[in-house]
Amino acid sequence: MIGLRARLVAGFTAVAVLASVLTSAIAYFLVRRVLLDRVQNNAIMDVRSTLAQAIPARLPYVTYSPDLLQPFGDALARPGWQCWIMGNQPGGWVTTGEKYSWVHIPPQLITAVRASRPGSKAHGDTLPGRRLVYQRIVSRGVPYLVVGTPIYLPKGGISGPETRFGRVTAVGSQIEAYVIISLRHEQSDLNEMAALVAVGGAIAGAVALLIALLAARSVLRPVRLLSEAARGLGDGDLDRRVEVRGRDELARLARTYNDSADALQASVAELREMEASARRFAADVSHELRTPLTTMVAVTDTLEEEVSGDAATAAGLVAEEIRRLSALVGDLLEISRFDAGAVDLVADDVDMAELVAQSLRLRGWNRDVELDLEAGLRIHADPRRIDVILANLVGNALKYGSPPVTVWSRKSSDPDGAWLRVEDHGPGIPAEARAHVFDRFYRVDTARTRGKGTGLGLAIARANAELHGGTLDLLDTDAGTVFELWLPTDQRETE
Known part of the structure; x- marks a missing residue:
């Protein structure tokens, strides 16, 4: 399961990054819209004014040729602009301008331009540049603004200021002007802006991550201190307290x-x-x-x-x-x-086999107990306290168990010490009572049918074993009862 720190950091960073991305995206699209609209409006105004000035005051109706149309293209010439002038005559269309420009002009835009010429349903103002049609396109990865307009020239020409800026209704030949304006520079600026926005977003994400880590640390530090204090309290350190800071x-x-x-x-x-x-x-x-x-x-x-x-x-x-x-x-x-804590340990080097035999003999148990003792096994222990342990273990085996009762000892190499087991073949100790046999005043009543004990013997036996730096445990067996005592060979090493 993901930890609280990771969830806090991830949540804070995700919100910060999302807010940064949304803000950057909105800013980018707003700037893009404003920039392109400005370029588009300026270009349209430039085309309109240029065409209005490029039409001569009197142009007789003639058969259009590239030489006749070229002045219109020259008037519209700008850096980054491509002009395409097309004149309609009875024999067909005559064009001037860059040949490849035609492929950049969308058919929909040409249709819209021709629909706005005189005689069409969309016909209105016939003066040059008044009925502009424009569209933004992308060709070969480069954005363009395409502007088109019809220029009507009636038979006999146009003369006089009163007719040049008024309305005329006539039929005859006409000229169509198309201007293709490259938006490469503007797109480059937008790309740079997008790159800056991406870098800014990455920096914002990194800063958000750092702030999230610091915030999570400041939030989780009191929680960690509380956890450590609670753990110490559970281990018995009742003096452990937590510093209180703030009022949250x-x-x-x-x-x-x-x-x-x-x-x-x-x-x-x-x-x-x-x-x-x-x-x-x-x-x-x-x-x-x-x-x-x-x-x-x-x-x-x-x-x-x-x-x-x-x-x-x-x-x-x-x-x-x-x-x-x-x-x-x-x-x-x-x-x-x-x-x-008033017990004394009077330890001496003793032979384990002799100590066991003497303890049994003093109590008259030597005939009732089978011995399997390793010869020459010596320990550094208090003979009186080892005798107390043996008296409790063997006495319980004889009193509550069934023969044969066996005392077994062997040398232990890892760790260095001696093992001693007391085993009987009685009914054993119930599973639910095994965890309590060393508790004070605890009695296994169902097993103790032949006598009464104080309930302190095994507690005293284990305390004496631990006083020597050893252990006393009840082994888990299917039948009978087995107590196992381990004592260090040299008890002085445990002191």
Whole structure:
């Protein structure tokens, strides 16, 4: 899809160019019309006055010859003019002038000239040059103005001023005069003007394009700044604001954005304060409960040993719930340390296989888990935190999955590190729950039918993995559940 900048530039330029073309075209045709009309009117007036002066005061009726007609042609001679004089007599037409001029005279114009001679229906004034017929033509790419007129000379001639400028009605021979005037010079001027108009239009188009680019830039710059600010706001930069300039629509939009950002920042700050207060409360409560719960666990263990019957059963149930509550308090304390950034990483060079075997052995899981560990694979990590990760992953596999439960490890070359997988063959985790398994207090209730958890174990496990610069993910499998842990071989490179 064409961008807003391109549409603005194209639209502005198109309107400017169209206006320039229309204005130039109108100006060109107006100038052309005025120029040609002026040349045409001047030529017609010149022909009329010249013919009026060229007719002698008395010309007897004779047989016309080229020598007799030549004075008319000489009188009409002008630079760029071609004259053709034709006399009618009983034996036919006699002509004088340039032979090729005949081809430039349109037949329609000759017909119009002869229709206006004495004796015709169009007959009127018989004095020379009074009944002019003219037409503009183009021959061989050159424009011409062709002027024609009949000249009536009655038998016996014309004499006296009273008859020379009056009307006569007679029949007899006549002369037709045709003048072909070249408009090459005027057409050249018009061509130069058209070229200048085209150059001016091109310059106007270029200027319009430049103005459109500058205008689009000035219009879109606030939009771009708003877009960048909104993107930064989405990335968490709540202090990002837009400078408000002017009082137009874009300024109002920027002001609205700033007001919205202020409101959002205030809401986020309030939520963060509430979250921090809740975490402090959970940490304080967990800390205060830890000592009493430890005492209660010791007391219930003693009661289980000393009582019997229903009392022993009740004591066992109480002890189990107290242990679960103690585990929850421990997890809350651990997660609150991560939230407060108060966790320490005590890393050391350890053997991955030995660390896994020791963690399983301490919990009595070594007989329930199959191991496929690469020998000699060493990592730089905090053994206690890796043990927490293993305890959560293997404990969940044994508690909620089905045997065999397998722990697998291999060296990773790209990037340099170690892979560890914990796999079971249970019912697996539903697809809709996979995206939430690492959320705090999230439980997959349909899978957890054989026990109850705190909902914090996997969140703590991932936090410990990320503390090492590693990752912990749930793999997408058709059957069972597979968690994959990646740790850098030398964690010091990620610090």
